Amino acid sequence: MNAPTSDNHASYDKTKLFLLSVIALVTAGMAFSIRGGITSDLQKVFFESSDPTHAAARVTAVTGAAFLGFAISVLVGSPLCDYLGMGRLLGLAAALFAAGIGGTIVTPVGEGAQNMLWMSMFGMGLAHGLVEAVINPLIATLYPKDKTHKLNVLHSWWPGGIIIGGLISASGIAWKVQLIIVLIPAIAFGAMLLGAKFPPTERVAAGVSSGEMFKEALRPLFIVFFLLMFLTASTELAPGQWVDAALTRTVHFRGILLLVYVSGLMFVMRYFAGPLAHKLSPVGLLWFSSLLAGIGLFLLATANSPITGLLAATVWGVGVCYMWPTMLAVTSERFPKGGAFLMGVMGSAGNLAIFFVLPKLGQIFDEAKLAAAKLQNLDFSALQDAAKTDTGKADTLNTILSSASETSFKAVAMIPIVLVIVFALIWFYDKSKGGYKAERLDSSD
Numbered sequence: 001m002n003a004p005t006s007d008n009h010a011s012y013d014k015t016k017l018f019l020l021s022v023i024a025l026v027t028a029g030m031a032f033s034i035r036g037g038i039t040s041d042l043q044k045v046f047f048e049s050s051d052p053t054h055a056a057a058r059v060t061a062v063t064g065a066a067f068l069g070f071a072i073s074v075l076v077g078s079p080l081c082d083y084l085g086m087g088r089l090l091g092l093a094a095a096l097f098a099a100g101i102g103g104t105i106v107t108p109v110g111e112g113a114q115n116m117l118w119m120s121m122f123g124m125g126l127a128h129g130l131v132e133a134v135i136n137p138l139i140a141t142l143y144p145k146d147k148t149h150k151l152n153v154l155h156s157w158w159p160g161g162i163i164i165g166g167l168i169s170a171s172g173i174a175w176k177v178q179l180i181i182v183l184i185p186a187i188a189f190g191a192m193l194l195g196a197k198f199p200p201t202e203r204v205a206a207g208v209s210s211g212e213m214f215k216e217a218l219r220p221l222f223i224v225f226f227l228l229m230f231l232t233a234s235t236e237l238a239p240g241q242w243v244d245a246a247l248t249r250t251v252h253f254r255g256i257l258l259l260v261y262v263s264g265l266m267f268v269m270r271y272f273a274g275p276l277a278h279k280l281s282p283v284g285l286l287w288f289s290s291l292l293a294g295i296g297l298f299l300l301a302t303a304n305s306p307i308t309g310l311l312a313a314t315v316w317g318v319g320v321c322y323m324w325p326t327m328l329a330v331t332s333e334r335f336p337k338g339g340a341f342l343m344g345v346m347g348s349a350g351n352l353a354i355f356f357v358l359p360k361l362g363q364i365f366d367e368a369k370l371a372a373a374k375l376q377n378l379d380f381s382a383l384q385d386a387a388k389t390d391t392g393k394a395d396t397l398n399t400i401l402s403s404a405s406e407t408s409f410k411a412v413a414m415i416p417i418v419l420v421i422v423f424a425l426i427w428f429y430d431k432s433k434g435g436y437k438a439e440r441l442d443s444s445d
Contacts, residue, residue, distance in 0.1 A: 012199045014142050020192045021135035022157045024090060027097060027185040028128040029161020030168070033263070034178045035063055035121070037169025037256040046113045052381050053370065058114060060362030065118045067237075067354035069125025070132070074351065077133030078344020079213075086134045086198040093130035094190030100124030101179045125351070127186075132347045137340035140332045141202040144440065148282055148329040152273030155325035159263030159270075161185075166260035202332075203339030206441035216338035217345060222331070226349050228422060229327055231415050232286070233350030234357045235293045236320035239300070239412055258309055262317030269321045276322070281436035282330050285322055287423040293319030294416030301409035304402075319416075324350065333438035361408045368404035376400075 043059040051058060077089050103120030107113055135154065143150040168178050199205070203213055216222060276285055296316025303309040331338070331346050338345075373380040376396070387394040430436045 012142070012197060016192070016196065017138060017142065017198065018154070020090070020189055020196065021138060021154055023185050023189040023192065024093065024131045024135060025154065025157045026161035026164065027182060027189060028131050029158045029163075029263075030165035030182050030185065031066075031097065031101075031124050031128065031161075033162040033165035033256065033259060034169050034182060035066065035124070036259065037166060038175040038178060039063055041175040042117065046107075046109060046117065048384075052384050054366055056362040056365045056369075057359060058362075061359045062114060062117045062121055064355050064358040065121040066125035066128070067351040067358065069122040069127075070129035071125075071348040071351035071355060073126040073129030074133045074344045075129075075348035076344075077130045078137065078340040078347075079210075081134055081137055081340045082201055082204050086138055087193050087196055089130050089134050091190060091193050093127045093134075094186050094193075096123050096127035096130070097186040098183060100127060101182055105176045105179055129347065129351070133340065133344050136328050136343045136347070137201045137332075138198065140329075140343070141199055141205070144202060147332050147438075148326060149273055151325040151329045151332075152270040152322060156267045156270035158324075159266035162263040163260050163267065166256050166263065169256050170260070201340050202441060203337060206336075208337045208339065208441065212337050213339050213341050216335045216342055219335065222335050222338070222342065224422070224426070225327065225331060225334075226345060228419065229346045229349040230353040231419050232290070232323040232327055234353045234412065234415050235290070235297070235419065236323050237350070237354050239297060239316070239409065258313045261310065262313050262320075265314065265317040266321045269318065270325065273322055273326065281427065281430065282326050282333070283423055283427045283430055283436055286326055286330075287420065287427055289319050289322050289326075290416045290419035290423055291319070292316070293323070294413060294420065295319070297409060297413035297416065301406045301413055336439050336441050357412065361412065364411050365404045365408040368407040369400050372400040372403050 039059055042062065043055050047055040047058045080089060100120045100123030103123060104117060107116045107120065136151065139150050139154050140147050165178075165182070168181055217226075273285070280288065292315055296312055296314075296319050299308070299312030299315055303312045327350075328343055328346060331342050335342050370380050373383060378396070380400075383393060383397055383400075387397040
């Protein structure tokens with residue numbers, strides 16, 4: 001695991017480095033979907049018996065810790081690619097995946113469960129953040145003239161990992177076993193690091209100083225994209241982490257299967273990002289993505305059958321498909337002097353958004369279910385206990401929880417409205433200046 005050298009990136013084994021990046025991202029995708037799939041199990045085992053009225057808020061606070069960990073490590077880890085080396089950071093990521101999974105599995109039920117689960121999820125988030133901190137600038141460095149396409153192809157394996165994890169989650173095997181399975185790809189990419197040689201980042205190869213790198217973060221257009229990253233990530237990732245717990249009862253089958261289906265769409269469609277980006281421009285692609293994502297989220301909020309659930313998931317999935325990798329590609333193409341640091345800043349922004357939005361979804365859900373119960377002059381805790389033995393009460397509880405799910409998804413469906421407006425303004429501005437233009441550093445071959 002070598003630190004970067006000054007060799008030209010063309011002399012490195014691109015195929016091996018791309019495959020290593022794919023396996024690392026698959027590990028992160030599996031962890032993400034399995035974490036979402038076991039949310040109901042964690043809620044039931046650790047929180048419902050002790051605090052039923054706030055169980056959703058507490059479990060989403062725990063799972064949301066992974067996004068805080070991601071936000072911190074991708075921000076700190078990205079500039080460290082240039083100093084510690086990409087291989088060392090990926091090795092640390094593999095170790096943190098193992099530590100986070102182990103901590104979650106051994107957490108005992110009781111007083112300190114929430115804190116231990118929080119730290120374990122935080123550790124898995126740190127691991128994911130380090131993966132993104134390395135693989136995004138690595139691919140941008142290896143393929144300087146085809147960043148949008150190659151980053152989308154790489155990130156097709158994020159939904160690939162989600163599909164694998166989602167199918168494991170839907171299989172019904174014990175939640176602890178599901179987490180153990182994530183260790184397999186983590187060990188695999190950790191082993192591939194032995195003897196691997198990594199190139200210097202594009203910024204270092206071009207001789208751009210650290211001072212110039214940090215100045216890029218102050219450019220007004222970058223600040224706009226930084227803020228937009230909060231909203232695109234909230235549109236894509238927060239609903240994905242909440243879909244199983246919230247929608248299973250409304251669409252009448254495991255909500256995690258909707259995530260698997262959407263991930264399948266994303267896996268295929270990201271391979272076509274290059275032609276679409278060239279036809280529309282990356283910003284135009286983001287505008288269409290935001291429009292479809294907003295419509296899809298509203299449809300998910302009102303879906304009440306398997307057919308309407310699949311229809312809504314299709315629209316939402318097509319919408320969010322290109323958001324994350326295209327935002328990273330735009331950052332690398334329009335602010336290349338920012339290097340790995342700016343890509344890390346964007347990843348950090350995206351995950352900080354989820355850290356705040358996901359618990360908010362749980363809070364909205366809890367408030368909505370209590371309000372719905374109150375309208376019927378019912379005590380929610382008493383209703384939940386009665387529903388265990390009374391079929392009529394169980395139906396009433398299901399109706400209340402379905403209504404709360406609809407309320408929580410309608411709340412997040414408001415976010416893409418802002419995206420549609422701002423991306424339209426940037427798109428028109430680019431056209432007035434002759435179209436979208438990617439900046440290239442002198443070293444790009």
